[in-house]
Amino acid sequence: MEIEGPWTHEQAIVGDVRLHYVTAGDDDDPLVVLLHGFPEFWYSWREQIPALADAGYRVVAPDMRGYNRSEKPHGVRSYRTEELAEDVANLIEHFDRDEARVVGHDWGGVxxxxxxxxxxxxxxxxxxxxxxxxxxxxxxLARNAEQWKRSWYAMAFQIPWLPEAWLGAQDAARVETLFRETATPDTFSDDDLRRYRAAASRPGALTAAINYYRALFRENLASEAKRLVGRGSRTLDVDAPTLLLWGERDDALSVHLTEDLDRWVPDLRVERFPEATHWVQHDEAEAVSESLVEFFGSS
Structure with a gap:
């Protein structure tokens, strides 16, 4: 059953994958693409979609490949960051745009x-x-043992089949536990958690979501191997004006990750939310919406 709201549900073949997305706002308005994280789906942006549409933007929030109602390609290689980034570029092209404002949280942020x-x-x-x-x-990771401890789950996800079997048991009950243990109390309603469990319980969804981590781990190993044999590495510079929003009570990611980014992101604004967790757009929904609208209107 579709989740009703101030948006419409659509599907399209984008590049070589079929994506489900919701959209709001007028067709001719500037385009904003909202990318969700693990283990969510487009519903992650339910508060920001109407706020951005009301501010004069055409908003598109896809289920990223493998999630919820989008297609779930087989194999770890299908979830390389190269493929995921191509999906977004193709989605922008699908709307006949040359460019867009791109927003991402958690894996959507990656x-x-x-x-x-x-x-x-x-x-x-x-x-x-x-x-x-x-x-x-x-x-x-190289200088901070604490970040290694926080990243333990990403290492555990490298094990074949066991992580998805564990998370998917009892209709993905542990997905609900993940939210309850890492979020501020009452951030997610019982109805929200029911919807996340339903999305995660779709056939192949958990394997696809965990394959994001497996593919990234393999990419990083390959990148490090190239560096060690003197083949260099790709540039990681970001030219676009960038806003980094950060909930400081994130269990998985240290606030130190927001520091000293000028080398790679010269046009950067950082806003921290001391009382927000990893789920910052839920904990501070109104403030996050206001920050996005103000930032997008600044250029």
Missing amino acids: VAWEVAIRHPEVVEQLAVLNAPHPAAYRRE
Whole structure:
């Protein structure tokens, strides 16, 4: 059953994958693409979609490949960041636009960074919520044992089939537990959690979501191997004006990941929310919406 609201549900073949998305706002308004994280789906942006549409933007929030009602390609390689970034570039093209404002939270933020790095021509402005720039993440893992401890789950996700079996048991009950244990009390209603469990319970959805982590781990190993044999590495610079929003009570990601980014992101604004958790757009829904609207209107 479709979730009703001030949006419409649509599907399209975007590149080589079928994506489900919701959209709001007038067709001719500037385009904003909202990318959700793990283990959510487009519903992650239910508060920001109407706020951005009311501010004069055409808003598109897809289920990223593998999630909820979008297509779930087989194999780990189908979830490389190269493929995920290409999906976003193709989605922008699907709406007959040359560029868009791109927003991402958590894994959506990882993808948003990659779009800005790999396809800078399509990103007019970038906003990222609690997702580290790839160079900053590697830096913190190299110098900060605490970040390694916080990232334990990403290592556990490398094990074949067991993580999705564990998360998916009892109709994805542990997905609900994940939200309850990492969010501010009452941030998510019982109805919200029911919807997240239903999305995660779709056939193949958990394997696809966990394959994001598996593919990234393999990419990082390949990148490090190239560096060690002297083949260099790709640039990680971001040219687009960038807003980084960060909930400081994130259990998985250190606030140090927001520091010293000028080398890679010269046009950067950072806003921290001391009382927000990893789920910052839920904990501080109105403030996040206001920050996005103000930032997008600043250029």
